[in-house]
């Protein structure tokens with residue numbers, strides 16, 4: 001039997017509550033489907049700070065590096081507001097991203113039929129939507145040097161941020177997008193602004209060359225990122241995979257995500273480079289939402305974002321495609337039945353707790369086996 005190692009970092013606030021529902025699924029899959037998941041749990045964020053004064057310990061960091069995949073809940077909360085910059089809860093997530101070199105951030109925007117009516121777009125534009133935004137996460141203007149504020153001495157200051165991309169950074173993110181497209185509808189739209197940015201010129205050139213060299217079976221189109229923003233809200237279903245840089249990806253992925261509903265529904269994945277020996281990628285899966293201190297401890301958080309992140313883990317780290325499909329369908333089935341947590345509650349539906357939502361999804365998953 002294959003052993004699949006999962007390192008779980010529930011974190012703070014609603015993180016542990018949501019993660020508990022994933023643990024139910026793992027237990028089910030291990031006992032009924034010989035999934036072979038070997039799990040271990042660590043501390044991250046405020047809970048790690050309280051235990052040992054750092055946002056993640058070196059020991060837990062080593063476990064994250066060694067695992068096949070990391071499942072991350074959420075970190076932070078007002079309790080740790082005064083804590084030093086380098087040990088504050090968010091530093092745990094930043095260290096994981098940096099040490100694991102997670103350069104590819106995957107943000108799907110999927111429309112569950114039962115929630116289509118709640119979208120800000122017309123139902124026919126959004127129904128059946130399934131797109132994936134691949135955002136470069138470790139380069140670009142958030143990290144480029146120089147990055148300064150200079151006093152010009154005449155009562156003025158000058159702020160500089162630098163958008164910097166090297167060929168290899170564009171090549172590897174393009175590679176991830178093309179590979180993912182092959183497992184989906186086989187089309188990639190690359191977004192940049194080559195009309196006004198040198199980094200956009202290089203981006204387009206390298207994506208095109210990568211496509212020609214290794215992925216010519218995938219359909220590639222290019223769009224200026226501002227036009228891409230318009231098209232995302234005008235006709236979102238025209239896209240399959242979108243690949244873009246860190247800054248544009250930050251905005252475009254938030255726009256795409258909000259087309260489809262609540263923060264409690266949105267999963268994400270961050271992938272690193274393939275291991276030279278095994279070819280497997282380091283990977284971390286987490287909901288888009290934070291620790292929601294306003295509702296933590298009440299048992300009312302929506303666990304779907306965390307569970308859908310686990311579905312991405314099945315798909316991208318373990319190639320368990322049919323299990324991932326079944327799990328996503330199970331979420332859809334439960335929503336179709338009108339079972340809702342408070343954040344997505346609608347008229348005529350039944351409001352349930354975090355744990356009841358988790359149970360309903362496990363049952364729907366089991367029934368599809």
Ligand code: NAI
Nearest residue numbers: 074075076077263264289290291292293294295301302343
């Ligand atoms: P948040 O995402 O935690 O909450 C925003 C609003 O959405 C709140 O009203 C919350 O109750 C609701 N919400 C979020 N997830 C939900 C879920 N699963 N079910 C039901 N309702 C949900 O963002 P906020 O309030 O800005 O930040 C709270 C803390 O979380 C801060 O300390 C922040 O730094 C941290 N944070 C951590 C992130 C991470 O761990 N990756 C990401 C974003 C924020």
Ligand code: MG
Nearest residue numbers: 249250251254
């Ligand atoms: Mg953002």
